[in-house]
Amino acid sequence: MTRLRVGIAGLGTVGxxxxxxxxxxxxxxxxxxxxxxxxxxxxxxxxxxxxxxxRWFDDPxxxxxxxxxxxxxxxxxxxxxxxxVAVETALARGAHVVTANKALVALHGAHLVERSERTxxxxxxxxxxxxxxPMVKALKESVAGSRASSVAGILNGTCNYILTEMENSGRSxxxxxxxxxxxxxxxxxxxxxxxxxxxxxxxTILSAIAFGTRPDYGHVQIQGxxxxxxxxxxxxxxxxxxxxxxxKGALADGAVEMHVRPAxxxxxxxxxxxxxxxxxxxxxxxxxxQLTFIGRGAGEGPTAASVASxxxxxxxxxxxxxxxxxxxxxxxxxxxxxxxxxxxxLRLMVQDRPGVVAAISDRLAHxxxxxxxxxxxxxxxxxxxPIVLTTQTCARPRMELAVRAIEAxxxxxxxxxxxxxxxxxxxxxxx
Amino acid sequence: MTRLRVGIAGLGTVGxxxxxxxxxxxxxxxxxxxxxxxxxxxxxxxxxxxxxxxRWFDDPxxxxxxxxxxxxxxxxxxxxxxxxVAVETALARGAHVVTANKALVALHGAHLVERSERTxxxxxxxxxxxxxxPMVKALKESVAGSRASSVAGILNGTCNYILTEMENSGRSxxxxxxxxxxxxxxxxxxxxxxxxxxxxxxxTILSAIAFGTRPDYGHVQIQGxxxxxxxxxxxxxxxxxxxxxxxKGALADGAVEMHVRPAxxxxxxxxxxxxxxxxxxxxxxxxxxQLTFIGRGAGEGPTAASVASxxxxxxxxxxxxxxxxxxxxxxxxxxxxxxxxxxxxLRLMVQDRPGVVAAISDRLAHxxxxxxxxxxxxxxxxxxxPIVLTTQTCARPRMELAVRAIEAxxxxxxxxxxxxxxxxxxxxxxx
Numbered sequence: 001m002t003r004l005r006v007g008i009a010g011l012g013t014v015g016x017x018x019x020x021x022x023x024x025x026x027x028x029x030x031x032x033x034x035x036x037x038x039x040x041x042x043x044x045x046x047x048x049x050x051x052x053x054x055r056w057f058d059d060p061x062x063x064x065x066x067x068x069x070x071x072x073x074x075x076x077x078x079x080x081x082x083x084x085v086a087v088e089t090a091l092a093r094g095a096h097v098v099t100a101n102k103a104l105v106a107l108h109g110a111h112l113v114e115r116s117e118r119t120x121x122x123x124x125x126x127x128x129x130x131x132x133x134p135m136v137k138a139l140k141e142s143v144a145g146s147r148a149s150s151v152a153g154i155l156n157g158t159c160n161y162i163l164t165e166m167e168n169s170g171r172s173x174x175x176x177x178x179x180x181x182x183x184x185x186x187x188x189x190x191x192x193x194x195x196x197x198x199x200x201x202x203x204t205i206l207s208a209i210a211f212g213t214r215p216d217y218g219h220v221q222i223q224g225x226x227x228x229x230x231x232x233x234x235x236x237x238x239x240x241x242x243x244x245x246x247x248k249g250a251l252a253d254g255a256v257e258m259h260v261r262p263a264x265x266x267x268x269x270x271x272x273x274x275x276x277x278x279x280x281x282x283x284x285x286x287x288x289x290q291l292t293f294i295g296r297g298a299g300e301g302p303t304a305a306s307v308a309s310x311x312x313x314x315x316x317x318x319x320x321x322x323x324x325x326x327x328x329x330x331x332x333x334x335x336x337x338x339x340x341x342x343x344x345x346l347r348l349m350v351q352d353r354p355g356v357v358a359a360i361s362d363r364l365a366h367x368x369x370x371x372x373x374x375x376x377x378x379x380x381x382x383x384x385x386p387i388v389l390t391t392q393t394c395a396r397p398r399m400e401l402a403v404r405a406i407e408a409x410x411x412x413x414x415x416x417x418x419x420x421x422x423x424x425x426x427x428x429x430x431x
Numbered sequence: 432m433t434r435l436r437v438g439i440a441g442l443g444t445v446g447x448x449x450x451x452x453x454x455x456x457x458x459x460x461x462x463x464x465x466x467x468x469x470x471x472x473x474x475x476x477x478x479x480x481x482x483x484x485x486r487w488f489d490d491p492x493x494x495x496x497x498x499x500x501x502x503x504x505x506x507x508x509x510x511x512x513x514x515x516v517a518v519e520t521a522l523a524r525g526a527h528v529v530t531a532n533k534a535l536v537a538l539h540g541a542h543l544v545e546r547s548e549r550t551x552x553x554x555x556x557x558x559x560x561x562x563x564x565p566m567v568k569a570l571k572e573s574v575a576g577s578r579a580s581s582v583a584g585i586l587n588g589t590c591n592y593i594l595t596e597m598e599n600s601g602r603s604x605x606x607x608x609x610x611x612x613x614x615x616x617x618x619x620x621x622x623x624x625x626x627x628x629x630x631x632x633x634x635t636i637l638s639a640i641a642f643g644t645r646p647d648y649g650h651v652q653i654q655g656x657x658x659x660x661x662x663x664x665x666x667x668x669x670x671x672x673x674x675x676x677x678x679k680g681a682l683a684d685g686a687v688e689m690h691v692r693p694a695x696x697x698x699x700x701x702x703x704x705x706x707x708x709x710x711x712x713x714x715x716x717x718x719x720x721q722l723t724f725i726g727r728g729a730g731e732g733p734t735a736a737s738v739a740s741x742x743x744x745x746x747x748x749x750x751x752x753x754x755x756x757x758x759x760x761x762x763x764x765x766x767x768x769x770x771x772x773x774x775x776x777l778r779l780m781v782q783d784r785p786g787v788v789a790a791i792s793d794r795l796a797h798x799x800x801x802x803x804x805x806x807x808x809x810x811x812x813x814x815x816x817p818i819v820l821t822t823q824t825c826a827r828p829r830m831e832l833a834v835r836a837i838e839a840x841x842x843x844x845x846x847x848x849x850x851x852x853x854x855x856x857x858x859x860x861x862x
Contacts, residue, residue, distance in 0.1 A: 304576075
């Protein structure tokens with residue numbers, strides 16, 4: 001059997017990690033394939049790995065087009081530009097592609113699968129979601145005998161690190177973010193992470209596989225963690241909840257709903273204790289029951305290990321359809337607008353004057369929303385005091401009407417923050 | 432493409448679950464294969480599923496031998512007898528085998544793989560370990576690009592249920608076991624479960640895959656949960672630990688060590704909050720990092736879903752080597768005896784008389800073992816009082832010498848109970 005010849009484009013953290021795995025003589029990678037070529041922007045830069053055994057390409061598209069490469073590993077990043085052109089080029093000539101590029105797969109997944117199906121090339125992207133955690137394979141293959149009803153995950157390590165640090169150290173969002181940037185855990189422009197967009201890319205991919213639909217990034221409703229304050233974390237804690245950025249896709253009334261948003265989890269929720277930069281996924285499926293996967297969501301080693309597992313699947317002939325089914329069998333994600341029902345957390349910053357609490361209660365009662373818990377804490381200094389409440393189960397549209405009515409009272413010092421309370425949904429405990 | 436023809440032997444809980452999946456027209460199983468034959472002991476028994484569409488065999492071996500069956504699903508159970516003969520028969524004629532039989536695979540795995548390699552038949556057993564949790568596939572394929580250094584799991588739902596109930600309800604081992612038997616959670620003869628043997632079968636399989644060695648059940652050191660008392664659970668709790676039956680395989684000094692034994696886990700250990708009948712596995716590997724998998728470890732639905740995922744892998748051409756590698760590449764598990772080092776929990780039931788504590792401390796000091804915590808609680812009634820202690824890190828042989836010296840003091844009302852304190856080993860938290 002001839003060994004597959006691999007070319008890697010992009011020698012950042014993950015790319016270097018994959019080169020190191022090839023350089024490790026004992027790795028299983030070397031039994032089945034060999035690294036023959038690499039590409040990056042700057043040939044002269046010292047990357048701490050010996051690149052002399054491999055052909056150098058300044059242009060990733062030229063590497064992707066080279067007939068001496070059987071598998072093109074795309075680790076450049078970005079939904080468009082060189083990454084997309086290079087992947088298209090490889091697939092068009094029948095070369096397999098392994099990529100860690102979640103934005104590319106989330107935004108152009110169906111288009112790329114169409115290209116790959118024309119030539120019979122495989123497209124694999126375990127490393128695009130969950131770092132070292134095999135979320136893609138679990139959904140494609142292990143849950144294949146079941147039907148998933150929801151996937152919910154902590155898919156962005158930066159946000160989870162920030163929220164965990166805020167809770168543990170009692171520092172503000174801004175202070176923790178600044179520190180995370182200094183330590184390299186967060187980008188100089190943190191919008192993709194803290195705005196929820198990175199998690200939304202990953203959720204798009206997981207939902208497509210779980211529900212057998214085309215990836216549909218435009219349908220994800222996205223709310224970031226920028227407005228979550230230390231007050232929210234503390235008061236949620238007093239009510240028995242922890243705040244996490246949750247990416248969740250669910251089948252509801254035949255439609256696929258996808259949300260990325262900060263949410264309150266009770267401490268017994270399977271995602272509540274996933275701390276720091278860890279990633280995790282909870283899949284609800286029948287008849288397999290609830291499954292939870294936890295591990296390191298980013299970094300050189302974990303992500304390189306996921307790239308390697310895709311390469312070994314290719315070499316051993318196990319690589320299947322990119323999203324678990326042929327493109328023709330992936331449904332358009334039905335864009336229904338089922339009425340979300342649930343429990344909610346509402347935080348208000350109000351002027352402390354008589355009648356405010358009564359007025360807020362009245363606006364909720366008007367929408368027939370029952371309050372489950374109510375917390376007002378004394379504040380020293382500042383014109384506004386925080387009031388937080390959680391509701392019993394109600395319809396989201398009515399909750400939003402109530403929030404607008406409360407805003408119209410003209411007592412709010414800043415816009416209210418509304419977050420869902422996630423129920424654990426779990427057969428968690430005895431079987 | 433002709434559809435694979437499947438025969439199922441054994442129509443207990445799991446067998447019925449698989450028949451139901453085939454009967455569900457929307458299941459992906461039916462796209463690629465069809466159920467053609469079934470076998471069980473009693474043809475007349477009502478099993479709540481319509482068996483009339485399938486050929487009936489009184490003899491599972493005859494079903495396994497029948498040329499109209501491409502895939503033989505063995506759900507009879509038992510390491511020997513009809514299950515073994517039937518699986519051998521199917522493999523010998525080149526029919527693939529899917530089984531949930533952990534005892535068979537643990538005790539005769541290498542022998543069966545040899546048979547399967549002769550004819551090219553595949554042997555798959557995802558359902559043998561962890562119920563609905565894809566532990567086998569995760570180790571075989573997802574961790575393939577990494578090197579595992581340890582696997583540690585909660586692999587027996589009955590033991591985990593009993594320990595969880597003892598802690599939550601404050602009842603004795605015997606009381607909870609009796610209730611579990613009445614509810615069908617535990618067998619009339621519970622030895623296989625509470626004695627740790629079932630977990631040892633599963634650990635044998637996982638260790639073989641994780642470390643690339645032949646399955647070696649005889650090398651597992653096994654201690655059950657029968658001697659864990661409510662006193663242990665309560666006093667361990669006061670010291671900050673929870674008691675779980677842990678099945679652990681680890682590479683140490685080039686040898687594979689396998690233990691099944693009750694152990695103390697601190698509350699932040701990834702397995703500490705896996706409660707009730709759930710199963711879980713923690714894999715430490717490089718460079719993927721620590722991975723945790725949690726889900727339902729038994730029952731009709733989860734186990735049938737794992738059988739189904741194996742069947743779909745077969746139908747889609749993804750089924751690989753039984754243990755991840757060809758038999759010739761599986762090493763004999765090196766049976767070194769590395770000196771285990773760790774922290775230990777020791778519970779003594781002693782006669783309450785002056786000088787006992789000093790004598791115990793002295794015997795530990797003689798082996799240069801430092802005490803980390805010491806707890807003696809007042810007891811109302813009974814001639815013996817419990818004393819528990821945890822040690823700092825020490826060598827197990829010296830700990831055992833100390834225990835024997837303490838026993839020789841002739842103050843112990845019953846044999847001491849020694850359990851390891853598992854460290855979380857985790858890059859658990861920030862990356």
